[in-house]
Amino acid sequence: MEDTEMFENLPYYILQQYWWIIVSLLGALLVFLTFVQGGQTLIYAIGKNESERGILVNTLGRKWEFTFTTLVTFGGAFFASFPLFYATSFGGAYWVWMIILFFFVIQAVSYEFRKKPANFLGARTYETFLFLNGAFGTILLGTAVGTFFNGAMFSINDMNQVNWETPYRGLEAVLTIHNVALGLSVFFLSRILGALYFLNSVESEMVEKRSRQQVIYNTIPFLVCFLFFLVRLLLMEGYGYEAETGVVFMEKFKYFHNLIRMPVVAVMLLAGVVAVLWGIGVAVWKRSGKGIWFSGAGTVLTVLSLFLLAGFNQTAFYPSVFDMQSSLTIENASSSKFTLVAMSYVSLFVPFVIAYIWWFWKAMNNKKVTAEEISEDSHAY
Amino acid sequence: MLETIDLSLVNWSRAQFALTAMYHWIFVPLTLGLSFIIAFMETLYVKTGDPEWKKITKFWMILFGVNFAIGVATGIILEFEFGTNWSNYSWFVGDIFGAPLAIEGILAFFMESTFIAIMFFGWNKVSKKVHLTATWLTAIGANLSALWILVANAWMQYPVGMEFNPLTARNEMVNFWSVLFSPVAVDKFLHTTSSGFVLAAIFVIGISAWFMLKKREIAFARKSMMVAAIFGLLSSVYVAFTGDTSARHIATTQPMKFAAFEGLYNGSEGAGLIALGVMSTTDTDPSNENLMDFNMKIEIPNILSYMAYMDWNAFVPGVNDLVRGNAKYGIMSAAEKTERGKHAILKLKEFKEAKASGDVTKAEMLKAEFTSPDFRENYFRYFGYGYIADPNLLVPSVPLSFYSFHIMVGFGFYFIVFFILVLVYLVKGTLERRRGFLRLAIWTIPMVYIASQAGWIVAEVGRQPWVIQDLMPTVAAVTKISTSAVQVTFWMFAVIFTTLLIAEIKIMLRQIKTGPKTDGGHRNV
Numbered sequence: 001m002e003d004t005e006m007f008e009n010l011p012y013y014i015l016q017q018y019w020w021i022i023v024s025l026l027g028a029l030l031v032f033l034t035f036v037q038g039g040q041t042l043i044y045a046i047g048k049n050e051s052e053r054g055i056l057v058n059t060l061g062r063k064w065e066f067t068f069t070t071l072v073t074f075g076g077a078f079f080a081s082f083p084l085f086y087a088t089s090f091g092g093a094y095w096v097w098m099i100i101l102f103f104f105v106i107q108a109v110s111y112e113f114r115k116k117p118a119n120f121l122g123a124r125t126y127e128t129f130l131f132l133n134g135a136f137g138t139i140l141l142g143t144a145v146g147t148f149f150n151g152a153m154f155s156i157n158d159m160n161q162v163n164w165e166t167p168y169r170g171l172e173a174v175l176t177i178h179n180v181a182l183g184l185s186v187f188f189l190s191r192i193l194g195a196l197y198f199l200n201s202v203e204s205e206m207v208e209k210r211s212r213q214q215v216i217y218n219t220i221p222f223l224v225c226f227l228f229f230l231v232r233l234l235l236m237e238g239y240g241y242e243a244e245t246g247v248v249f250m251e252k253f254k255y256f257h258n259l260i261r262m263p264v265v266a267v268m269l270l271a272g273v274v275a276v277l278w279g280i281g282v283a284v285w286k287r288s289g290k291g292i293w294f295s296g297a298g299t300v301l302t303v304l305s306l307f308l309l310a311g312f313n314q315t316a317f318y319p320s321v322f323d324m325q326s327s328l329t330i331e332n333a334s335s336s337k338f339t340l341v342a343m344s345y346v347s348l349f350v351p352f353v354i355a356y357i358w359w360f361w362k363a364m365n366n367k368k369v370t371a372e373e374i375s376e377d378s379h380a381y
Numbered sequence: 382m383l384e385t386i387d388l389s390l391v392n393w394s395r396a397q398f399a400l401t402a403m404y405h406w407i408f409v410p411l412t413l414g415l416s417f418i419i420a421f422m423e424t425l426y427v428k429t430g431d432p433e434w435k436k437i438t439k440f441w442m443i444l445f446g447v448n449f450a451i452g453v454a455t456g457i458i459l460e461f462e463f464g465t466n467w468s469n470y471s472w473f474v475g476d477i478f479g480a481p482l483a484i485e486g487i488l489a490f491f492m493e494s495t496f497i498a499i500m501f502f503g504w505n506k507v508s509k510k511v512h513l514t515a516t517w518l519t520a521i522g523a524n525l526s527a528l529w530i531l532v533a534n535a536w537m538q539y540p541v542g543m544e545f546n547p548l549t550a551r552n553e554m555v556n557f558w559s560v561l562f563s564p565v566a567v568d569k570f571l572h573t574t575s576s577g578f579v580l581a582a583i584f585v586i587g588i589s590a591w592f593m594l595k596k597r598e599i600a601f602a603r604k605s606m607m608v609a610a611i612f613g614l615l616s617s618v619y620v621a622f623t624g625d626t627s628a629r630h631i632a633t634t635q636p637m638k639f640a641a642f643e644g645l646y647n648g649s650e651g652a653g654l655i656a657l658g659v660m661s662t663t664d665t666d667p668s669n670e671n672l673m674d675f676n677m678k679i680e681i682p683n684i685l686s687y688m689a690y691m692d693w694n695a696f697v698p699g700v701n702d703l704v705r706g707n708a709k710y711g712i713m714s715a716a717e718k719t720e721r722g723k724h725a726i727l728k729l730k731e732f733k734e735a736k737a738s739g740d741v742t743k744a745e746m747l748k749a750e751f752t753s754p755d756f757r758e759n760y761f762r763y764f765g766y767g768y769i770a771d772p773n774l775l776v777p778s779v780p781l782s783f784y785s786f787h788i789m790v791g792f793g794f795y796f797i798v799f800f801i802l803v804l805v806y807l808v809k810g811t812l813e814r815r816r817g818f819l820r821l822a823i824w825t826i827p828m829v830y831i832a833s834q835a836g837w838i839v840a841e842v843g844r845q846p847w848v849i850q851d852l853m854p855t856v857a858a859v860t861k862i863s864t865s866a867v868q869v870t871f872w873m874f875a876v877i878f879t880t881l882l883i884a885e886i887k888i889m890l891r892q893i894k895t896g897p898k899t900d901g902g903h904r905n906v
Contacts, residue, residue, distance in 0.1 A: 073486030080483035083475020091468025108454035
């Protein structure tokens with residue numbers, strides 16, 4: 001029965017690393033898929049009349065559920081593989097997560113309800129919902145992920161029960177500029193990706209022209225925020241832990257050290273950033289519609305490498321600035337070996353899932369979206 | 382560690398979960414059932430090539446889409462609420478509960494969301510057969526999504542396949558298959574999804590009845606009704622069957638819930654079933670306000686004993702037997718269970734202290750004791766009781782459980798008769814003339830929604846105070862946060878969900894009034 005025990009024979013720490021990679025990959029795909037959110041904030045900037053806005057909404061409307069489902073799966077996978085993080089962060093940083101969820105609730109109905117007759121709130125309200133989701137969803141998600149590096153105010157007792165040590169319940173994260181810089185980076189990146197997606201999928205000269213302008217406008221603040229975030233990250237102190245005892249300690253240039261010790265991650269990060277810029281470059285200078293693929297892949301690589309910097313090489317991925325020893329690591333926050341093994345078998349389905357999503361994407365995007373197509377579609381948004 | 386928990390926090394956290402779960406459940410059952418009804422209709426279209434079936438499929442698909450969007454909106458909150466409002470619970474059982482949730486995301490949600498897009502937008506992009514496949518996969522994906530969350534819920538009602546690890550202070554999974562195929566999980570899945578099929582069938586019949594009353598779209602209405610009535614009849618019989626086996630499981634796994642929804646205060650041999658009962662609103666048992674006296678009841682002797690244990694004379698314990706204990710029938714009192722639970726909690730603390738002070742020998746000894754089969758069976762099993770200060774807190778609201786259960790069962794039997802009548806009148810061709818019955822068909826729509834919600838009230842209120850049966854009460858599971866924070870989010874979600882529900886109903890009513898179109902729908906841009 002050797003072949004049926006492919007995961008059982010792996011050591012616990014390898015399974016923990018495997019699941020950190022999966023969670024990181026889901027997080028990375030989620031950031032790529034926020035092109036939907038970014039696009040939602042550009043509906044009025046790019047669409048100057050009802051017809052153009054209709055095209056944009058419908059173009060995004062065929063993809064929004066992927067982003068949403070990826071968010072749900074990211075949450076589910078995090079819960080299943082690192083339940084102590086789920087218990088700590090969601091219960092602790094209550095307000096941040098509740099506000100993020102609220103902005104995703106109002107997104108979920110907006111496409112379907114926007115143009116339906118008798119929709120109670122009117123099309124403009126649903127478009128505002130889409131804008132709010134696009135802006136706050138991305139900024140707050142990015143800011144929340146910033147706490148993976150800058151830490152949060154919690155303590156955990158010997159029964160693994162959590163106490164949040166500030167009454168602001170997560171809102172305090174916005175007081176750390178470094179967190180906000182990541183939040184804004186995600187926001188501007190999502191707008192770049194959204195504009196690149198329009199360039200790829202919409203057939204309209206004016207939409208293309210304005211999308212290209214938006215790529216340029218958003219690249220500048222993105223670079224400022226992201227470079228600030230990255231440089232500061234590589235210079236800052238981080239939370240390491242000893243392999244044997246699990247004791248957490250401060251280490252100068254922790255993330256820079258992580259980068260040096262994990263050259264694969266360093267290469268991924270570099271390749272990711274270059275690919276994001278390459279995508280922007282081909283869209284702006286070569287007027288190509290393929291920018292989304294370069295920038296998208298670059299986004300996945302960049303975010304994945306940031307997650308790996310946060311959790312690998314004996315680093316606490318969710319540090320506590322209140323009580324250093326309460327910090328969460330992929331070792332102390334994970335599920336049992338049995339559960340990780342069971343779920344690892346389920347993870348074998350992931351390539352299959354990606355394959356049918358890919359097939360679907362090709363089948364549905366084989367030609368660009370036009371105004372005529374939407375006016376003929378019985379299920380247009 | 383629990384002394385500081387305010388009961389109002391527990392109640393508001395429960396209220397918020399109940400609010401979001403009940404709103405979610407307005408939309409989910411229709412999605413579960415209507416997805417299959419649409420798939421049947423489209424199959425008939427592909428088989429016969431009759432454009433009338435395409436028109437029918439597309440009409441119901443529009444209503445499906447409106448309903449689906451708001452189901453998604455209300456669903457995301459539920460997933461994250463386990464963490465935000467029940468964080469101690471998230472850790473205590475995350476090792477088991479998280480896995481179904483992750484599997485749901487990876488396997489079911491992606492299937493549903495990918496193929497639903499083909500279903501809506503793919504009419505002119507993929508072939509007829511590929512489209513039909515996508516429609517079927519959407520239905521299967523939707524119902525698969527329900528499988529995993531129901532497995533997780535069943536595990537909370539009947540925790541199996543795990544062992545408590547004192548080192549990490551949590552339950553850890555040791556057998557995935559016994560979690561997935563626990564009899565409670567299987568029954569819960571079948572009962573819940575088939576109840577969704579019944580709801581959707583009544584939804585289709587009720588709306589079709591409105592068209593008949595208005596003398597519009599008669600052929601469309603007849604065809605829709607035929608598909609829905611056959612599907613509904615089969616499903617409703619199945620709901621009754623799985624309901625019966627569910628009740629039998631509850632009698633043994635959650636006897637307090639069983640006693641509460643049957644309104645059985647004092648147990649007896651050959652216990653009678655209260656078929657109908659009205660409780661007093663003022664006269665209560667002085668020891669517990671959850672125990673209301675019956676003003677009127679119609680009782681059928683011996684039936685309850687047979688229902689619960691397949692034995693006409695078996696002893697069925699009542700609420701009082703379970704609280705006070707009943708030595709004759711070997712039922713332990715709540716006070717004794719509480720003592721044992723406290724003992725288990727104390728041992729765990731001692732173990733933690735020994736561990737913290739570096740006393741390895743003592744820690745090892747305590748760990749061995751804690752994990753011994755004897756300790757598990759006689760002490761850890763009652764772990765949650767250690768948090769219960771007053772045995773009366775172990776009794777759920779009997780009136781709410783009793784009425785919800787009887788409303789659910791009563792309507793359930795009515796639906797079977799209803800489907801039979803629809804089919805008979807359809808076959809005889811007299812349905813269009815029976816205007817009173819058509820009106821009744823429309824009124825059956827709210828009835829099925831009430832029955833469906835009542836089912837969840839029985840399941841969730843009936844198991845109070847447990848988040849995990851016997852192991853963790855709500856008071857130990859809740860996130861420590863200010864009550865006012867939960868109140869704010871409660872009202873935030875109450876307002877937004879109510880607003881969206883109003884929007885959904887208005888949109889649906891307009892779509893229904895507009896009626897089916899040969900072209901499929903309206904133009905939007």
